[in-house]
Amino acid sequence: MKYLNQKPHLIAVDCIIFGYDGEDLKLLIIKRPIQPVSDQWSLMGGFVGESEDLNDAAKRILSSLTGLHDVYLEQLHAYGDPNRDPIERTISIAYFALIDIKKYSKQINNLYHAEWFKLKEVPELIFDHNRMVKAALDKIRYQAALHPILFELLPKKFTIPQLQALYEQVYDSPIDNRNFIRKITSSGMLIKQNEKDKSNSKRGAFYFKLDKLKHRSQFQSFLNFIPK
Amino acid sequence: MKYLNQKPHLIAVDCIIFGYDGEDLKLLIIKRPIQPVSDQWSLMGGFVGESEDLNDAAKRILSSLTGLHDVYLEQLHAYGDPNRDPIERTISIAYFALIDIKKYSKQINNLYHAEWFKLKEVPELIFDHNRMVKAALDKIRYQAALHPILFELLPKKFTIPQLQALYEQVYDSPIDNRNFIRKITSSGMLIKQNEKDKSNSKRGAFYFKLDKLKHRSQFQSFLNFIPK
DNA sequence: TCAAAAGTGTTTTATGTACACCCATGG
DNA sequence: CCATGGGTGTACATAAAACACTTTTGA
Numbered sequence: 001m002k003y004l005n006q007k008p009h010l011i012a013v014d015c016i017i018f019g020y021d022g023e024d025l026k027l028l029i030i031k032r033p034i035q036p037v038s039d040q041w042s043l044m045g046g047f048v049g050e051s052e053d054l055n056d057a058a059k060r061i062l063s064s065l066t067g068l069h070d071v072y073l074e075q076l077h078a079y080g081d082p083n084r085d086p087i088e089r090t091i092s093i094a095y096f097a098l099i100d101i102k103k104y105s106k107q108i109n110n111l112y113h114a115e116w117f118k119l120k121e122v123p124e125l126i127f128d129h130n131r132m133v134k135a136a137l138d139k140i141r142y143q144a145a146l147h148p149i150l151f152e153l154l155p156k157k158f159t160i161p162q163l164q165a166l167y168e169q170v171y172d173s174p175i176d177n178r179n180f181i182r183k184i185t186s187s188g189m190l191i192k193q194n195e196k197d198k199s200n201s202k203r204g205a206f207y208f209k210l211d212k213l214k215h216r217s218q219f220q221s222f223l224n225f226i227p228k
Numbered sequence: 229m230k231y232l233n234q235k236p237h238l239i240a241v242d243c244i245i246f247g248y249d250g251e252d253l254k255l256l257i258i259k260r261p262i263q264p265v266s267d268q269w270s271l272m273g274g275f276v277g278e279s280e281d282l283n284d285a286a287k288r289i290l291s292s293l294t295g296l297h298d299v300y301l302e303q304l305h306a307y308g309d310p311n312r313d314p315i316e317r318t319i320s321i322a323y324f325a326l327i328d329i330k331k332y333s334k335q336i337n338n339l340y341h342a343e344w345f346k347l348k349e350v351p352e353l354i355f356d357h358n359r360m361v362k363a364a365l366d367k368i369r370y371q372a373a374l375h376p377i378l379f380e381l382l383p384k385k386f387t388i389p390q391l392q393a394l395y396e397q398v399y400d401s402p403i404d405n406r407n408f409i410r411k412i413t414s415s416g417m418l419i420k421q422n423e424k425d426k427s428n429s430k431r432g433a434f435y436f437k438l439d440k441l442k443h444r445s446q447f448q449s450f451l452n453f454i455p456k
Numbered sequence: 457t458c459a460a461a462a463g464t465g466t467t468t469t470a471t472g473t474a475c476a477c478c479c480a481t482g483g
Numbered sequence: 484c485c486a487t488g489g490g491t492g493t494a495c496a497t498a499a500a501a502c503a504c505t506t507t508t509g510a
């Protein structure tokens with residue numbers, strides 16, 4: 001049994017891939033490989049397979065570009081303007097991903113001509129992709145104000161100055177370091193290491209690891225990480 | 229020019245329609261008119277037309293059931309499990325709507341055998357529709373904790389006890405009326421009317437209207453309406 | 457020895473929470 | 484005159500914000 005007289009549509013998944021390298025918040029985009037509008041900057045995307053779940057499609061597309069699995073990936077929004085793709089009507093389900101740039105395998109880069117752009121220097125993208133990026137950033141700001149998602153962008157060991165710089169970039173505004181440290185440490189989610197990162201200062205900054213149990217248990221608890 | 233060798237999919241929109249009548253928070257569902265699994269309870273839904281925007285499809289479907297236009301409608305999530313619809317693979321974009329039940333025209337009811345159910349008494353729904361309802365409720369709780377969306381469920385004139393009862397039902401927990409009133413009134417979004425609603429008490433409760441300008445300007449400002 | 461980043465406390469202010477009584481009215 | 488729901492204020496606790504100096508150490 002089938003539904004009759006219903007027009008099917010092409011369904012794509014587009015991934016808004018955010019990365020942090022300890023210094024800058026960045027977006028991973030590709031030079032579009034397929035005609036037309038090839039050689040223009042675009043989000044990484046692909047069509048949803050015949051019997052493929054949307055989340056699986058997003059994971060597949062993400063890992064085909066980054067080589068990464070088990071990445072933080074969240075559905076953002078479905079975009080369905082009938083004219084959003086001038087080639088053929090395509091409905092796109094946008095996902096955003098948060099990854100630690102250092103985990104990213106650069107090899108696959110070449111296949112797709114992918115590049116990391118600082119968030120403020122992202123060029124014009126095809127279709128409605130700039131709009132998607134903006135929506136994803138808005139959602140991350142919203143989420144990160146209440147839930148500790150930004151740890152997904154950091155390596156296992158990270159310093160508090162790195163963490164603070166990340167928050168400052170996500171919100172594009174300076175944060176008082178004393179208040180920030182107090183909030184973060186009072187959440188109990190950080191485990192101090194003995195080792196120091198001396199790459200940014202002579203004194204060195206202690207590394208911390210995330211207490212994953214506490215991170216998970218506090219994830220839904222409406223914390224407040226952001227001033228004002 | 230077209231994309232080649234890509235399998236298209238049926239795309240549906242399903243609407244999670246919440247309503248409030250001044251007493252109970254309710255959900256509007258229908259007896260499914262199409263075979264198979266007809267005569268089972270279901271969210272109101274429909275397929276996305278050939279050149280139809282997703283939002284437009286949701287509006288069309290919502291107003292075909294309720295007769296209402298200009299209703300609060302927000303995209304919830306795209307559901308794409310290949311087996312979610314046993315008849316044929318269908319990807320569903322879920323939307324939720326908030327409406328004042330008293331505005332709802334009952335005539336169209338009969339066409340779809342629609343009924344309002346108290347939220348706690350919603351029966352088993354087809355496919356993944358119960359899951360959608362739960363996700364919608366979660367999202368509304370999230371949104372309403374920070375943004376004044378619940379006014380969408382109220383008529384133009386409403387009383388504070390009605391408003392509080394609405395919050396209590398959305399969060400399924402009692403709220404201290406003194407603290408609630410203080411928070412709500414201190415937002416400056418309410419305009420007191422001279423008229424009273426005497427339907428629930430001898431003394432009567434003053435009607436209020438929403439100051440739409442203040443409502444809009446404070447919509448994004450991360451208020452906090454919910455205790456704890 | 458000094459430049460540059462890391463780390464540390466206290467005070468003030470705002471916000472949230474707990475809590476109980478009087479008011480107005482129609483029946 | 485009283486039962487019912489509407490409305491009001493205060494004291495306390497908690498959380499956020501503002502704010503500046505000392506520490507460490509490699510060059």
